[in-house]
Amino acid sequence: QKEVEQNSGPLSVPEGAIASLNCTYSDRGSQSFFWYRQYSGKSPELIMSIYSNGDKEDGRFTAQLNKASQYVSLLIRDSQPSDSATYLCAVNMGTDSWGKLQFGAGTQVVVTP
C-alpha cells in the first residue's frame, strides 16, 4: 500500500510568521512531488512542484525535497490570512503508474491576525 502522510492540523500560525508543512511518502520509486492548496468548498490548485532533491522557491513558498528520507516539505514565509487553507501533498505513484498521483489527507493551516 503506497502511502502519503501529513499531519492533519490545524496548524495555527501568526500573521507574518513561517508556516512549515511536512509530508512523508512510502514509495521509493516516486519522482514527482506536488503541493496543492484547497480553500474550503473549492477545488485543489497547484502551488508548487518539485522533482529534484533540495529547495525550490516561488515567491513566499519554498518546497524542500529529500528523497533519501522520503520527505517533502512546504514553507510559507510571511504568512497571510489568505493562506488559511488545507494544503495537500501529492506524490506520483512510481514509474509503472505514470500520471497517477497519491494524495495525503491534507494539513489545515489557520493564519491568525
Add this chain to the structure above:
Amino acid sequence: DAGITQSPRYKITETGRQVTLMCHQTWSHSYMFWYRQDLGHGLRLIYYSAAADITDKGEVPDGYVVSRSKTENFPLTLESATRSQTSVYFCASSDGVLQETQYFGPGTRLLVL
C-alpha cells in the same frame, strides 16, 4: 479559456438511481482523472484515462463506470447510487508534458438520499 468544467455542480439523488457526472476540458490534455473527496480520506482516485478509449481503475472503482470516446470528455456514471457514494467528486486533467501536474475542475457535490 474555460479550462476544465464539471456538471452538474450540485446533485441530489435517491438510492438506486443512475447518475452521470460530466467532465469537459478544453486543453486537449491526454490524461483525465476522477477523484472523490471525503472527510478523513482526502482525495481518492476512482478511475483515470490515459487517452480516448483507454481507461483504468484507481483506488476505489466499485460502483462506478467511466467512458472516454472523445479526448475532451470523461463522464463518470454511478450505476446504482448508494448513500456511501455521497461525496464531492473532482475531475482533473494532465497534459503529460509538465511531469504529471494535474489541474482540477470545480467539483460536483453529490448527495444520495
